[in-house]
Amino acid sequence: MGLPRYVAARVVWAAVVSLVIVTITFGLMAAAPNPAVQEAATQAALEGGDPEEAVERERELRGLDEPLHVRYADFLRGVYTLNWGWSDLQNRPVSEALSEALFYTAQYSVPWTVLTLLIGPLIGVYSAANMYSWRDHLATGVAFFGYAIPNFFFGIILLLLFGVYLEWIPVVYNTDVAVFSLENARQLAIPVFVLVTGSIGAIMRVSRNESAEFRNADFMKTAKAKGVSPLRAYAYHVMRPTMVPLSTTVVGQLLAIFLGSSLLVEVVFGIPGLGRLTFDALIAQDTNLVLGTTLLFTFVAVVGNLIEDIVFTVLDPRISYDDR
Amino acid sequence: MTSEKPDRFDRVDWSAYEGSGGVDPSVNTVGAIGTTLPLVALFVYDRQFVGEREATFGAVGLEADWSGLEYLFAFTLILFVWYVLVPLYQNPRMTRYYWREFTRNRPAVVSLGWLLVVFVGGLLGPLVVSAPEQSVLAGHQPPVYLSIDTANVAQCLGEVRGGRCYGTWEYPLGTTRGGKGVFRSIVYGMRISVQIAFITTTIVATIGITFGTVSAYAGGWVDEAMMRFVDVVLSFPTLLMFLLILYIYGAGLGMFIVVFSLFAWGGTARYVRSKSLSVSEETYVSAARISGASTTRIVRRHVVPNTASSIVTQLTLLVPGFLLAEAQLAFLGLGDTSLPSWGQLIAAGRSDLGFAPWIVVAPGIVLFLTILAFNFLGDALLDALDPEAAAEVER
Numbered sequence: 001m002g003l004p005r006y007v008a009a010r011v012v013w014a015a016v017v018s019l020v021i022v023t024i025t026f027g028l029m030a031a032a033p034n035p036a037v038q039e040a041a042t043q044a045a046l047e048g049g050d051p052e053e054a055v056e057r058e059r060e061l062r063g064l065d066e067p068l069h070v071r072y073a074d075f076l077r078g079v080y081t082l083n084w085g086w087s088d089l090q091n092r093p094v095s096e097a098l099s100e101a102l103f104y105t106a107q108y109s110v111p112w113t114v115l116t117l118l119i120g121p122l123i124g125v126y127s128a129a130n131m132y133s134w135r136d137h138l139a140t141g142v143a144f145f146g147y148a149i150p151n152f153f154f155g156i157i158l159l160l161l162f163g164v165y166l167e168w169i170p171v172v173y174n175t176d177v178a179v180f181s182l183e184n185a186r187q188l189a190i191p192v193f194v195l196v197t198g199s200i201g202a203i204m205r206v207s208r209n210e211s212a213e214f215r216n217a218d219f220m221k222t223a224k225a226k227g228v229s230p231l232r233a234y235a236y237h238v239m240r241p242t243m244v245p246l247s248t249t250v251v252g253q254l255l256a257i258f259l260g261s262s263l264l265v266e267v268v269f270g271i272p273g274l275g276r277l278t279f280d281a282l283i284a285q286d287t288n289l290v291l292g293t294t295l296l297f298t299f300v301a302v303v304g305n306l307i308e309d310i311v312f313t314v315l316d317p318r319i320s321y322d323d324r
Numbered sequence: 325m326t327s328e329k330p331d332r333f334d335r336v337d338w339s340a341y342e343g344s345g346g347v348d349p350s351v352n353t354v355g356a357i358g359t360t361l362p363l364v365a366l367f368v369y370d371r372q373f374v375g376e377r378e379a380t381f382g383a384v385g386l387e388a389d390w391s392g393l394e395y396l397f398a399f400t401l402i403l404f405v406w407y408v409l410v411p412l413y414q415n416p417r418m419t420r421y422y423w424r425e426f427t428r429n430r431p432a433v434v435s436l437g438w439l440l441v442v443f444v445g446g447l448l449g450p451l452v453v454s455a456p457e458q459s460v461l462a463g464h465q466p467p468v469y470l471s472i473d474t475a476n477v478a479q480c481l482g483e484v485r486g487g488r489c490y491g492t493w494e495y496p497l498g499t500t501r502g503g504k505g506v507f508r509s510i511v512y513g514m515r516i517s518v519q520i521a522f523i524t525t526t527i528v529a530t531i532g533i534t535f536g537t538v539s540a541y542a543g544g545w546v547d548e549a550m551m552r553f554v555d556v557v558l559s560f561p562t563l564l565m566f567l568l569i570l571y572i573y574g575a576g577l578g579m580f581i582v583v584f585s586l587f588a589w590g591g592t593a594r595y596v597r598s599k600s601l602s603v604s605e606e607t608y609v610s611a612a613r614i615s616g617a618s619t620t621r622i623v624r625r626h627v628v629p630n631t632a633s634s635i636v637t638q639l640t641l642l643v644p645g646f647l648l649a650e651a652q653l654a655f656l657g658l659g660d661t662s663l664p665s666w667g668q669l670i671a672a673g674r675s676d677l678g679f680a681p682w683i684v685v686a687p688g689i690v691l692f693l694t695i696l697a698f699n700f701l702g703d704a705l706l707d708a709l710d711p712e713a714a715a716e717v718e719r
Contacts, residue, residue: 017559148696290571305559
């Protein structure tokens with residue numbers, strides 16, 4: 001199997017996975033009573049009307065009285081044509097609410113990802129080059145600290161310290177400031193810092209352990225013998241083979257943190273991004289919006305895994321496509 | 325494992341290989357079944373003869389009322405004793421070797437000590453320490469040696485000096501807004517954490533090992549289908565799915581444990597499969613097969629023990645993730661608020677952070693230390709159980 005066929009197979013597979021997840025989501029929604037229907041019944045009972053009738057009306061209104069397969073087909077069409085319905089909470093289409101939230105999420109996600117990918121492998125390789133020195137121990141300590149401290153807890157503590165006591169950063173997130181301004185950098189510094197410390201540890205550890213393997217490899221001895229400077233030797237001969245195994249874990253880990261922590265960090269810092277939107281939708285029982293955010297995160301995860309697999313095979317020519 | 329090596333070939337105990345066809349329960353299996361039966365009996369008794377609102381141990385004068393989760397927890401403890409602790413005792417030579425390797429890593433020993441504190445505290449703490457109780461008058465008491473402005477407390481239980489209220493030993497870590505002792509809440513939270521750790525670990529290990537070995541030995545399209553299924557499981561956004569389930573059905577701790585462990589075994593299964601495939605190429609497996617050992621026996625005696633080291637490491641790194649997820653959900657107010665977990669405590673103190681930071685800081689630090697301990701432990705176990713990995717690092 002050649003590369004194009006492999007990529008095609010992976011893309012098809014990613015589509016299948018997304019379909020499975022969408023189907024499970026639909027199954028979950030279909031099997032449970034719809035909160036909106038229940039609300040209509042309660043409303044009718046409170047106003048002295050007939051709850052049964054109200055339930056019927058609400059079901060008809062939402063198309064729930066149709067047979068399951070028709071609803072499933074409708075659901076699939078809606079999901080894949082990005083027609084994700086109307087959000088009662090935000091009073092606008094779900095896709096519009098999502099794209100606006102994405103704008104705020106991207107403002108801290110992009111610097112966070114870039115910083116993690118830049119600093120993580122660098123410190124990891126540096127750590128391996130100075131293995132068992134105090135610098136290595138310091139880096140290991142920082143890695144473990146960042147990995148172990150719960151992001152939301154760390155966020156609260158830093159907010160308390162810098163926002164409330166020292167008053168260096170604003171406590172409330174301000175959406176009015178321009179994206180590329182000092183104000184915005186100041187209010188996003190702590191969230192980005194918290195996320196970077198949380199995600200950098202794992203990457204640092206992997207790159208440290210991986211590059212430790214190449215440190216005493218024959219090609220490094222050759223490089224040293226012919227007088228290559230240590231910096232160049234590490235940059236060209238250690239960094240490159242280290243990136244291959246690293247790339248398999250990086251995307252998965254970043255995604256896991258993105259899904260979990262963005263929610264927490266946005267709630268703690270009051271950033272009106274995707275995580276916050278999910279949270280608000282859950283609290284307000286806005287079914288369409290909950291579905292929309294869930295599906296968006298799911299698609300990001302599926303596409304992320306797809307890219308990871310493809311990048312992995314492109315980076316490492318030794319991998320045979322039949323293997324997977 | 326047939327660890328006693330006969331000194332001569334003609335003295336090889338062939339019956340050890342012959343018995344593989346039939347069922348030959350080991351001491352551990354007998355012990356595990358023997359201790360599980362009373363538990364099942366207790367469960368049946370609880371469901372059939374004890375009233376809905378009555379305590380399980382009411383007949384012997386104890387207050388404790390067991391939910392389904394407690395039974396599951398007790399069962400996992402039984403498995404832990406018979407399949408982890410007893411085998412360590414049965415193989416003293418290997419145990420001493422592991423221990424020697426393990427103690428070379430000093431942070432890991434400290435971590436193990438801390439996890440033991442959490443484990444014992446979770447197991448026995450609730451029997452010693454009484455449950456934290458609401459009492460509005462005792463709200464916002466500071467920890468001992470610390471003080472708080474008297475304007476922030478309804479009533480100071482300790483001494484008042486210069487307009488500041490000092491903490492008392494009755495509440496060593498202070499109290500929450502509702503007057504619950506933070507220290508007691510942390511002890512009760514240990515129980516929740518230990519339960520999460522044990523039950524999820526058992527479920528993940530069972531499914532992962534079974535799935536991985538079956539997939540490796542079935543081969544062909546079965547293997548392919550099973551591994552593609554693992555792909556789906558791995559790319560499942562668990563936290564979001566849990567939020568969705570929570571939104572639709574509502575969910576307590578039991579649901580949390582089930583959902584998270586049902587979507588966490590993918591990595592374990594994948595690893596066990598690849599390890600099984602490589603182990604089955606080894607000469608000792610061929611030797612066992614030529615001697616007439618069945619596939620089941622090879623899997624149980626050679627494949628699973630050889631994957632154990634990495635599974636243990638993987639699980640020690642998985643558990644902190646679960647603890648963190650529970651705390652996160654609790655913090656968002658999406659967990660079971662009646663549960664005395666660390667996350668709930670952090671969530672409860674969030675609004676009073678400005679003047680009563682101990683409510684958040686104390687459980688936060690405990691959670692941090694526990695996750696840190698698991699990480700150090702995983703790192704050390706990797707070196708101790710897998711000599712190849714250690715050699716690789718030292719080379």
